[in-house]
Amino acid sequence: MWHRAVTRDDVPYERIFLNIDIDLIKQLSTPKTDLYRCFDVSDPKEINILNLGSDAFDDYVNFCDELIPTLDKDTYGNDIHQRILLAEILLLANKVHKIKKQPRNIIPPFLEKVTHFIDENLADDLSLAAFSKHFYLNSTYLDRYFKRYMGLSLHQYVTEKRIEQAKQLLRAGKNVTEVCAKSGFGNYSNFIRSFNKRVGISPGKYRTKYQSK
Incomplete structure (x- = not known):
């Protein structure tokens, strides 16, 4: 099958391909x-x-x-x-x-709105209070409803998404302080701790790993 890459001009583009008999x-x-x-x-x-x-x-x-x-x-x-x-x-x-x-669980349309809201506002306040204010729902009810379908609490889900965002920015060569802010981690120490816990190495080492390639 013929294919081509559709790339963004603002990020580095690399690919690795293998031909295997x-x-x-x-x-x-x-x-x-x-x-x-x-x-x-x-x-x-x-x-x-x-x-x-x-x-x-x-x-x-x-x-x-x-x-x-x-x-x-x-x-x-x-x-x-x-x-x-x-x-x-x-x-x-x-x-x-x-x-x-594998067949995917059907996510209620409302939760699709919640996940979209998270994706669009990763760098902003995503506390339970912020969700409650935006969606006009009790924060405890919303958190339980989210976890029932997604398997993670809102806080856990937001943290995972922010870590993914941080990894993308680090691979693009952004410095750690900038990545911390753009990923929505208001506290630098919390960012380092959360990244280490989930990725296994510090943000600085992760960035260096990809810059050396």
Whole structure:
């Protein structure tokens, strides 16, 4: 399938692509684990595009960063190392594909309005009081209703979205203080603590990791 990238002018654009022989994919597969499944589109009208979440994206980039240097080497065990990394990448793709195929819970239209409000106001006050004022609902009721369908409290959901926003900005080269403000973390210490807890490294190290690539 022919395709092209539609990019934004205000952010850096990079891509990593792999050409993997079908026979090799079949060799890496087992009777219980068909690694070709994510490429097999039975419906010709289906667009087989997998959107990686932030964690899956990080895993893919890390696997590729480890794989690419091995392609020009002929050292002992290099072929096995390549196969292991390819298997990891294919497993990742198939796991994302499996999630994509699962039926999604139907989210009430009202909660779609809430999540849209969050996306549009990440840098602003998103306290329970702010939600209550905007939607004219009791904050406790709204929080419980949100968690019932989304699996997270409003505070947890907002924090996760802000962390995702912060990661995108850091990958684009923004400094940590600016990212803290643009992601809606009013308190710098809270931002560092929350980022460390969810990502496993500090915002500064995360930024450096991507700037060095």
